[in-house]
Amino acid sequence: MASPAMPTVLNLSLGDALDREDASLLQCRRISRTIGIIGPNDAGKTSLVAGVYDLLQGGPVAGVGFAGSSTLIGFEKICHDARAASRRDAPHTERTSAGAEATFFHLDLRPTGGEVMSLFIGDRSGEDYLAAADDLARAGDFFEIRRADVVTLLVNGEHMVSSEHRHEAKSATPQIVDALVEARALRRGSHLAIVLTKEDCVLASANADRAHREFEELVEAVRDNHVGYLGEVGSFIVAASPRDVTLVKRGEGVDQLLSFWLAAAPAPRAVLRQKSESSRMIDLLDTNEDLAE
């Protein structure tokens, strides 16, 4: 019998954003933080993920240095439309497809004087999260939010200064949190970062002060409503990929958000089941949460 031919090439890792299983495997290797980012379409979710990576291209960010990544191709893809190589005349970001499974971007980072930590940033369409506010059953699918140590909720700054969208932005944000808490998609003790995005648009508006004030009121309302359930609730203002750098610099505020992500103590996990049919970390987490609730 002829022996099977030796493959002529060795396949290397694809470097794209990770699916749930691959993220779970990597998560076992070292201390990690998982970040779920929630926001309506065009709130700047992908720009924020790309912005963290792109700031590291220039050196450490807030004392945190790059130590490696399994998703360099994924990062490069989402950065492209803000880079000069795209030949665009303004930064642009593709939307994440609605209905697709969430994926994870991965960075290994080393804070000054600390150990290397793995950061996993979940990516899912904003439409899917918005739909959960109207249909709690859909929130059960958000495994990246259930496993998150820090959930990051984006508020579109461009909408906060728009007379047409302002009230909707102010209403939708707490409603999404309410829905995720109600559906227990957000774990007890999870930390929450509420982020006003597109600060360049806010500052360019005559309504900047009002938008900042209303944003802080919104954050306070979420804190008050979920005190005792959520962990720390932080507020941040960022311009991850501004269209103009007259009033802000590229990546403004992203360093503080990154520090919050890494400093947050892991949200408490339930006690592991003695026997599980699955060895996947994400599945263990899911079943444990079921037990905990």
Next chain:
Amino acid sequence: MSGDPDISIIGLPESGKTTLLAAIWHMVREAGSVTALKFDGLSQGNYEHVSALAKRWRAGKRQQRTQTSGMKVVSMRLRTAQGRSVEVSFPDMPGEDFSGMWEKREVDQAMVETLEAKAIVLIVNGDTIKFPAWIVEQMAIAKGAGIDPAEVDLVDWSPHLAPTQVQVVELLQFLMTGDLFVGPRRLAVLISAWDEVEGDGLDPEEVLATKLPLLDQYLRNGRDPWTWRVWGVSAQGGVYEDQDKGEQLEATAALRDLDRPSDRIKVVEGKTVSTDITLPLEWLIG
């Protein structure tokens, strides 16, 4: 060859891998040259390829691009200052094989064994580093200069557009994961075309930190077990002529006027400058 140190030279296309080999081969055999590693006699093997490389190098002619099919292994027996004789082999691999690892996410099986060497030379051409550049910052500069953006076709994403430092970090990560993982390794980072870089007044570590900050962070933060050092290397000393184009350059003629070809070489570590191109190899052999 089993048990002898193997050193793999890796780098993206046009990084200077072949020129480095030519300069090493010339220098260890040049009469009167002072080097940390010395030529220790011919052994069994075919030296036609490396001799041809050294001949072009001495004549001040640019090396032809390494053939993209087939890999040539250059082996040489060298003697350390302690009198130890070591046979060192350098696979001469085309840069396209390395850019293919980034772009196609695969590597030819024939290259796998050579990529398992415990000592690696990574060459990055300091004069052709592709930096990340952002639209918003370019537009601000154009606006400040009163230049309106031109109408141009948009460019879709392609892996070859990635900054040099991203591609190089991925190459090193490949060598520390999966089937290519062989445990801790030594890494000599050589920033080539140093004669073009040194005008900035930075030493090699400073160049690494300022021109390749992602690579600098990756190495310094030590997630992967590299023991590494960085050198600036000018293996030519200046511009060489392109024989295919019939070039005849005054700058090359000036290099040829030096008494010894090895005087063209510059090897910089920290503030120390030398012509001894074997210093990184001596450190790699340990």
